């Protein structure tokens with residue numbers, strides 16, 4: 001005999017726990033299943049252990065999706081301030097870092113403890129280390145076969161996340177379930193991920209490994225202004241992670257280092273006041289020293305004095321720094337990607353409730369949907385908002 005519940009949620013991550021809390025508050029009998037040993041493992045490691053749990057500026061413009069309108073309804077009904085109010089009710093201290101990003105003062109574990117306490121209070125049951133062996137439709141809903149028995153429920157919520165960081169239990173189960181019931185899935189790819197360079201570029205940039213600089217990074221119409229970090233494998237840092245969600249194989253990205261500074265004008269000014277200064281010394285006043293030496297060497301100007309340089313040479317040097325094109329070879333992939341781009345196609349999902357349009361009782365929430373946020377707390381805001389929306393309907 002199968003056990004009977006109102007709602008089965010697969011995945012005790014950010015979205016699944018939020019949905020369980022809301023559904024439990026409505027008096028639904030809810031069970032949350034997860035194969036992991038602990039709930040919210042990605043919350044635990046997020047934001048360098050402090051969880052960037054939302055972004056005060058979160059809005060539809062901060063999300064990538066084949067249907068950019070899809071996220072509007074859920075984001076409007078559960079806002080960053082709603083999550084902040086919850087955090088404050090639990091006495092969790094937080095602070096704003098930069099660009100509207102809110103972090104815990106102490107530990108991401110505070111957020112997990114809060115969600116687990118809220119689930120308990122709402123009467124939602126959490127079952128860990130439970131392997132899902134099959135999902136099938138029944139006359140009255142869904143039957144979920146697990147390593148601990150079979151559960152029948154009117155509503156099934158798939159909150160099993162994306163494919164990123166398989167070592168932490170990501171499985172892509174949501175896409176399999178969607179495909180099994182005939183729902184379309186937008187092609188998935190790693191996003192918010194460091195980009196790699198080919199051997200030739202790596203050899204050239206080896207002297208820069210570990211250097212970070214303020215930059216605007218562009219790909220097509222997308223542009224992000226944050227730090228860029230050059231690594232032994234390629235490019236990282238927040239601006240690169242952001243652009244990785246837009247970049248496509250074979251294309252170049254454009255880096256504008258020190259975007260607030262008119263490097264050409266500065267060098268020309270220095271040429272007037274101190275023409276005998278070596279160009280690499282002058283540039284090292286503007287850029288991190290290793291970068292300055294790199295660009296001067298690339299331009300074959302090492303050892304030359306500023307007074308020797310024509311306007312044209314200074315302009316060319318400056319645009320090699322402020323219109324630096326690089327062609328990534330690839331990305332580090334799901335191994336290090338913070339999120340998965342693409343996912344269950346939102347054209348098949350009702351944007352108010354997260355319910356599959358043609359399959360009564362089936363819901364998809366969180367990262368498994370084709371809604372991907374920028375870096376900076378947006379992905380958790382989507383998890384809370386989509387979990388909240390489904391929690392009102394299951």
Ligand code: FDA
Pocket residue numbers: 010011012013014015016033034035036039040041042043045046047048051052053054130131132159160161162164165168169170171172173337338339365366367368376377378379380381383
């Ligand atoms: P999530 O992945 O959180 O949860 C899915 C759950 O389903 C997991 O508990 C998993 O074990 C379970 N599961 C998967 N397959 C299963 C199966 N077959 N059977 C049973 N259970 C299964 N975002 C942000 O806004 N701010 C931040 O600071 C960060 N930082 C960050 C750091 C790192 C290193 C990563 C990898 C990611 C982030 N993110 C982030 C992104 C954020 O973690 C992510 O968008 C959300 O966790 C997505 O929430 P979900 O609930 O959709 O999936």
